[in-house]
Amino acid sequence: MFRRSLIAVTAAATALVLASCSAGGNPEPTDDEAARGDRLTLISISSPTNYDLGVGAEAGTRSQFFEAVFDTLLRADSAGEISPRLATDWSYDDTLTELTLTLREDVTFSDGTALDAAAVVASLEHTRDGSSQAAGAAVGQTYEAVDDYTVKITLPAPNPSYLGSLAVTSGLIAAPSSFDNDDVDTNPVGSGPFILDTESTVIGTTYNYTANPDYWDPESIRYDHLTINTIADPTATLNAILAGETNGAVADNNALEEIEGAGWDFTESEGAWEGLMLYDRDGAMAPALADVRVRQAINMAFDRESLLEAVQGGHGTVTTQIFMPNTSTYDPELDKMYAYDPEGAKELLTEAGYPDGFTMTMPLIAAFQTSLDLLKQQLADVGITVEYVDPGQGQYIASILTPKHPAAWMNMAGIGDWDAIGYMVSPAAVFNPFRTQQDQVDDWLYEIQNATDEADASMTDLKAYLVEEAWFAPFYRVNGNYTTDAETDYDASTWVSGAYPSIFGFSPAS
The missing domain is CATH 3.40.190.10 (Periplasmic binding protein-like II)
Structure with a gap:
């Protein structure tokens, strides 16, 4: 059986x-x-x-x-x-x-x-x-x-x-x-x-x-x-x-x-998440991204269920957070913070002063062309134009870290909370190339790193903040299947x- x-x-x-x-x-x-x-x-x-x-x-x-x-x-x-x-x-x-x-x-x-x-x-x-x-x-x-x-x-x-x-x-x-x-x-x-x-x-x-x-x-x-x-x-x-x-x-x-x-037989594992990394949260390269309403609109522009079906055959779990489920502070409600709502996204863009949308560049990676094409189309549907730039052979990550683009599509391995913070959240994080820093975030990171009595509460607050402030726009966690x-x-x-x-x-x- x-x-x-x-x-x-x-x-x-x-x-x-x-x-x-x-x-x-x-x-x-x-x-x-x-x-x-x-x-x-x-x-x-x-x-x-x-x-x-x-x-x-x-x-x-x-x-x-x-x-x-x-x-x-x-x-x-x-x-x-x-x-x-x-x-x-x-x-x-x-x-x-x-x-x-x-x-x-x-x-x-x-x-x-x-x-x-x-x-x-x-x-x-x-x-x-x-x-x-x-x-x-x-x-x-x-x-x-x-x-x-x-x-x-x-x-x-x-x-x-x-x-x-x-x-x-x-x-x-x-x-x-x-x-x-x-x-x-x-x-x-x-x-x-x-x-x-x-x-x-x-x-x-x-x-x-x-x-x-x-x-x-x-x-x-x-x-x-x-x-x-x-x-x-x-x-x-x-x-x-x-x-x-x-x-x-x-x-x-x-x-x-x-x-x-x-x-x-199969054993499934949620081994990675895929989605959009919004790096330029201070608007140095793409001024629109400095407005949280714009970042929230980007999240509302994506039909995550259809993306999961088209790219992964439905094998995964839609999410709007970068953190994995295997922690004591995991909140499943953060997986569904942003429903697919292109009209609502347009309204937020208008409120933020971008009624006609805006344009931003992203690096191109041919191996994931299907994901990039769908991402571009769904953002275009709310008025945001993506212009892909070929970074050259083997230079995709380098073009992100330089940084040469305000945002990029990523497939990020599912890792523990503190490792995820070290990769993507802290001011010195590898995938925080614009060195975004926020005092409240720093306070939470101190409590977490030093395992104080407030560590779990700080981690919970941090996770909610990152989703509410739309630092990222994940699509889904991918189910890897190992067969025996x-x-x-x-x-x-x-x-x-x-x-x-x-x-x-x-x-x-x-």
Whole structure:
């Protein structure tokens, strides 16, 4: 029977547990090998550029390759709950800038060297001082081995999302003994559940792993072997799914019916939002955007339901906020603040002094031409003219950050509240290129960053303010669909974020 599960965003998600059952045809398992299958085969659209954490520590489409061989310091679930992994206990000091971690004492790397405080410090420093995605997030951090199994991390400022980051890329730990190896880029040495089989692996195409016989948590290993094949072409991925050549893959939203007809199951995740970023809120480049009525009119101009259907086949949730549902301060009412009302939008534009509308430029990105065409038409319907400018090959983001345009269409990954603030809201945010600053917003950010008694109330107020003041014009959150065959179960509570789920969620079908 066809099953579809949706990653929960409430506390109920934490109640899901991985069923313990024997795979058919296997000999009677031991406690440590319960529900183990022979091989799990997955598909990713891209392969790791480098296994050296100082160069290639990556998340997103490459997360499974790293999770297979490297443990993280902490673990997180789909509800954002943090639990032990390599670290069994953790605490902050009163300034919220010194984090002390107590490590497990029964862990070794796959080359037999010890995973202790000195090794963790060396690994974190190696990542911080490198050039990977995780290096930028570690700027200004220092690390100290307090004793054999205690690590102190000092942050340059309080970071409410830091614990969560230690459950993903920033928390990956590699063996320092491997850093100077000639093959460090292709032969990872970690303490994770699997070991890369370098002899049968074809770099860039097929990555084969075998279960780590000395893994400290053997019950979490559900397969003796893991294979991840790299297939970038959606048609080739669909063919592999229909031919039964994989157990799991990201499903193209436009091929769901065909995949469903073949008896496959789906796990849905709201992994990103798409919409319009209104950067020039002070009107430096587009004076009209300085008026909140204009920004509100822009929000009212969009028929979000039709956009979702046209672009994503209806697979998603319309929204008018940039924040994701998996937080305690999520307010579903902010998803529907602006109803589709082109006549109301025209009235607001007239009140703001723009009865004939206005013109603004936006950068062009050919890969999302359908979205850009629909956006342009719906704004034109209320009198706003969009002129697209080709920024040149690979220069879309650069043209936004320079900044060369007052607004732009964006597909933004679904991230935690504080990370979203750091990317899009704070005066120094990457995607706040005009450096918009507002005193009340700064006050709320102080309360949130320093985890005061008013932090949750401030986050709630901030979210409402950003929607009411129309800093952004999101359209919808996109449902990513991960599909698994009838022989494979997936526990959605283990899926933290992004398009690719945790390898710890897969198990032989019960």
